[in-house]
Structure formats: structure tokens, C-alpha cells
Amino acid sequence: MSVYILYHANCPDGFGAAWSAWKKFGANAHYLPVKHGHALPEIPDHSEVYILDFAYDRKTLEALAQRCQLKVLDHHKTALADLKGLPFAEFDMHRSGAVMAWQYFHPEQEVPLLLQYVQDQDIWTWALPDAKAICTALGVYPMDFEVWSQLEIETLRQEGHTTLRYKEQLISNLMQRVDWVRIQGHRVPAVNTPLFASELGNSLCLKYPEAAFAVAYADQNGLRKFSLRSIGEFDVSTVCRAYGGGGHRNASGFALPLDKVKEHVLSGD
Structure with a gap:
């Protein structure tokens, strides 16, 4: 039986989850980074499939589970809401994907300190x-x-x-490069950058406490990708879910085709 490890691409937590699997399977598995908005990769029937720090929609996963042995390990709030009750999906809002994967694949071993630091950043506790x-x-x-x-x-x-x-x-x-935009009626600070979305968003929220959230955005492959960050009780995942995105309460994202941006994201001046 072929083993496939699908993990959240371009994300230290997602890669940490894949590394956890690699420490078990080594070269005896296929490792595929995956992104939201992209189709499920081609996977042969009867494969053993692990999806780490990531989840597809319920319909896609149910179809995959009909033809493969499937396990999903995730901690994103929006995925939990969509996949609730599926026997192959495990969620924990208090652990990162990397730590969940390590404890799943290596239940008798202590979580490596490296992954503890990855988790500390990913769930934004900064306790270590x-x-x-x-x-x-x-x-x-x-x-x-x-x-x-x-x-x-x-x-x-x-x-x-x-x-x-x-x-x-x-x-x-x-x-110093802040513009103001309106998203779903909220006037919020936004910066055009692909870098440091979490740290920048957190700093913007502290600087502009009157704003419900802050935005970092960048264009890639015909899409404008938005990263939303909030502090406190405002749930940015509800905003992102309206555009097909998702994530956590205080850190979520979505993408829009460039020709659709002006329909949904207005100037906040």
C-alpha cells in the first residue's frame, strides 16, 4: 500500500507535521505540499493517506475515504465546523498541526523541542x-x-x-505603508506585502485598536491573497469563510481573483 503525506504548504507548522511523518516513514512515503484553493492531488486507490495541518471540504474527503485509508489531523476552526463528525478527522484547537502529527506518529516519544517552538509560534502563545x-x-x-x-x-x-x-x-x-480598506463593512488597515503577515497584522491591531482586524495582502498567480489578523474576540475566520477561505479565530485568510477584488474589497478612505 502506497503512503501519501499531504501537508499545508509554505507553513512551518505544516512542514513540521510532514517532518513528523518523515521521521516515521522516511523514503517509504510520498510527501505533497498542498494549498487552499487547489484540487486534491491524484492519489491511487487503496493508498494510505495522511492530511496534516490542512483539510479539504467534506465532500472531497468523504470521496477520498471511500477509496483510500484516510486520516486527517488539523486544528483550524473552519475545518472543524465543516468536518464535524467524520470518523477519520481529528481536531485539536489547543495543539498545532506539527505537534498533533508527532504525537500521532510517535505516541511514546516526547515532542521535540523544535516542534514545541513551531507550535508556540503557530498558535501564537509565545510562552517558550x-x-x-x-x-x-x-x-x-x-x-x-x-x-x-x-x-x-x-x-x-x-x-x-x-x-x-x-x-x-x-x-x-x-x-508606514498602511492603506485603509472596507471588507464586509469593516474599515481596517491593510498593507501590501507577502511578508510577516502574522507579526505585521498583530502590530497593526495594536496600533489601530478601533479596527476589528488588520490585513496583509499580496498578488500571486492571478489571485490576491488576504491574510487577516485580529486580537481578542473578533473572529476573522467568519469573514474569510464568506470568500471560501478560513483558519483560526484570530488568524485566517482567503483569496480572490484579481478581477473580483473591487467587488468585495472597497477603499476605506
Whole structure:
């Protein structure tokens, strides 16, 4: 039986989940990064399939489960609402995808400290020592299984302090480029950048507490991708779900074709 590992692309938590699977299966599995808005990759019937830190819609997953052995491990609020009750789907809002995957594939082993830091960033707790520096340094390294296997926390800590100062300066510069937009009636600050969506969004929310949320956006492959961030009780996943996106209460995203943007995102001036 072929083994397929599908994981959230371009995301340290998603890659950490894939790395957890790789530490079990090694070269005896196919590893496929996947993105929202893209079709399910071709997977042969009777395969063993794990979908990590990610989920397709209910109909797609039910069809896949009819022909493959399927397990979904995710922690995104919008996926939980859509997939509630499916026996092959496991959700935990208090753990990141990487930690869920490690504990699933290696139940007798302690979660590696590297993945604890990945989780600390992904669920935005920042409880571990020097977490921002370590996670910033981790982001400089390629998402490669062998590379991650060689990383040491103390090295990341030392590298991260210098890298973090530079990152914070870039974020400060980006915050000078704010435009105001209206999304579903909410007038919110927005910055055109593909970088640092979470950190920038959090800083914008602190600077403009009157706004329900903040937005970072960038154009890619004919789409404008929006990353929404909030602080407190405002649930940005409800905004994103209206456009086919989703995520967490305080961190979600969606994408629109470029020719549809002006229908849904208005100037906030």
C-alpha cells in the first residue's frame, strides 16, 4: 500500500507535521505540499493517506475515504465546523498541526523541542524562552527534512537575535505603508506585502485598536491573497469563510481573483 503525506504548504507548522511523518516513514512515503484553493492531488486507490495541518471540504474527503485509508489531523476552526463528525478527522484547537502529527506518529516519544517552538509560534502563545528569536531563525532555513533534522535550538537562539532585530525593522517600515480598506463593512488597515503577515497584522491591531482586524495582502498567480489578523474576540475566520477561505479565530485568510477584488474589497478612505 502506497503512503501519501499531504501537508499545508509554505507553513512551518505544516512542514513540521510532514517532518513528523518523515521521521516515521522516511523514503517509504510520498510527501505533497498542498494549498487552499487547489484540487486534491491524484492519489491511487487503496493508498494510505495522511492530511496534516490542512483539510479539504467534506465532500472531497468523504470521496477520498471511500477509496483510500484516510486520516486527517488539523486544528483550524473552519475545518472543524465543516468536518464535524467524520470518523477519520481529528481536531485539536489547543495543539498545532506539527505537534498533533508527532504525537500521532510517535505516541511514546516526547515532542521535540523544535516542534514545541513551531507550535508556540503557530498558535501564537509565545510562552517558550526566546521563542520569537528562535522561530525567526528557523524561517531562514529551507523546509527540508534533512536540514530540520540537524537543527539545534541553541544555534537557532544565537542566530535569531540578530535576525529578529532586522525583521522588526522591516515590519516597522511596512507599518508606514498602511492603506485603509472596507471588507464586509469593516474599515481596517491593510498593507501590501507577502511578508510577516502574522507579526505585521498583530502590530497593526495594536496600533489601530478601533479596527476589528488588520490585513496583509499580496498578488500571486492571478489571485490576491488576504491574510487577516485580529486580537481578542473578533473572529476573522467568519469573514474569510464568506470568500471560501478560513483558519483560526484570530488568524485566517482567503483569496480572490484579481478581477473580483473591487467587488468585495472597497477603499476605506
